[in-house]
Amino acid sequence: AQSVSQHNHHVILSEAASLELGCNYSYGGTVNLFWYVQYPGQHLQLLLKYFSGDPLVKGIKGFEAEFIKSKFSFNLRKPSVQWSDTAEYFCAVMRGYQKVTFGTGTKLQVIP
Amino acid sequence: GAGVSQSPSNKVTEKGKDVELRCDPISGHTALYWYRQSLGQGLEFLIYFQGNSAPDKSGLPSDRFSAERTGGSVSTLTIQRTQQEDSAVYLCASSLRGGSYEQYFGPGTRLTVT
Numbered sequence: 001a002q003s004v005s006q007h008n009h010h011v012i013l014s015e016a017a018s019l020e021l022g023c024n025y026s027y028g029g030t031v032n033l034f035w036y037v038q039y040p041g042q043h044l045q046l047l048l049k050y051f052s053g054d055p056l057v058k059g060i061k062g063f064e065a066e067f068i069k070s071k072f073s074f075n076l077r078k079p080s081v082q083w084s085d086t087a088e089y090f091c092a093v094m095r096g097y098q099k100v101t102f103g104t105g106t107k108l109q110v111i112p
Numbered sequence: 113g114a115g116v117s118q119s120p121s122n123k124v125t126e127k128g129k130d131v132e133l134r135c136d137p138i139s140g141h142t143a144l145y146w147y148r149q150s151l152g153q154g155l156e157f158l159i160y161f162q163g164n165s166a167p168d169k170s171g172l173p174s175d176r177f178s179a180e181r182t183g184g185s186v187s188t189l190t191i192q193r194t195q196q197e198d199s200a201v202y203l204c205a206s207s208l209r210g211g212s213y214e215q216y217f218g219p220g221t222r223l224t225v226t
Contacts (some may be wrong), residue, residue: 004154029176036217043115044155044203044217068164090155100145104154 004093006103014111021076021106023065023091028086032094033074036102039087047089050074061085086110091111114138116218118204124224125194133221134191139205144187145207145215146179150200158202161187162209194225 007022025031035047055067065076074091087110093102117136125131137144146158157171161181172178176194181187191198201222205215 006154043219044205049214092155099160099171101159102147102155102157112148 004091004101004103006089006091006106008106009104010107010109011030012045012109012111015083016080017077019076019081019085019108021089021091021108023074023076025072025074025091025093025101027093027095028072029095033065034094034100035059035063035074035076036090036092037087038090038105044090047076068075079109081110083110083112114207116163116216118202118218118221119147120221121219122222122224124226125197128168128193130190130192131223133191133223134203135189135204135206135218137185137187137204137218139185140208141206141216142184142209143207143213143215144181146187146189146204147203147205148200149203149220155203167212187199190224191223194223196225199225201224 003026005024005090009045032051034049036044037047038044047063048057048065063078065074066075080092086109088105088107090105092100094100119134142163144161147155149155159166159179160168163184176192179189201220203209203220204218206214207213
């Protein structure tokens with residue numbers, strides 16, 4: 001069965017620290033990859049997505065992610081986090097234009 | 113424009129009762145998704161609609177769960193004979209089409225089964 005693993009469940013960083021959140025998936029075929037974010041009290045919203053082309057994808061608010069097909073990974077990065085990045089981050093994998101599998105999420109807490 | 117809306121925002125029900133959760137997608141979006149988010153769990157895919165048809169119902173956890181979509185718009189998720197393990201936040205999302213198109217999420221319905 002397809003699975004999505006987010007290895008870090010809770011990350012605490014100081015402002016200006018660099019961020020990397022891991023995401024690995026198990027499906028070997030063609031996939032579309034997403035990172036979603038849920039700020040406290042808000043809806044889930046899309047940070048960035050990959051479906052073809054340049055494996056380095058840039059999203060909103062300075063986030064980027066790199067698709068490494070050989071490692072089945074789609075890690076999220078940001079060079080310098082801000083307090084406002086405190087949120088829960090979800091990696092998601094879509095295949096077949098239908099079923100979407102989400103990871104269990106990573107809670108990021110940024111300390112001012 | 114209006115986003116995805118869901119109703120009710122909160123629902124408390126007694127074990128064994130039936131509940132209906134409603135999702136109004138963004139106008140013009142042909143794809144609609146239902147997810148469940150339980151405490152400490154990720155988002156669990158339940159069902160996907162393209163138009164009024166559901167090509168993939170494999171995520172529905174049991175035959176107590178059903179969903180329909182009418183007129184290519186509003187969708188209803190029904191849970192019959194609710195159990196305590198059904199307690200969760202039920203999220204709906206819509207997208208212009210399926211595939212790589214962005215999903216827009218609603219605020220969710222928090223269901224508590226007592």
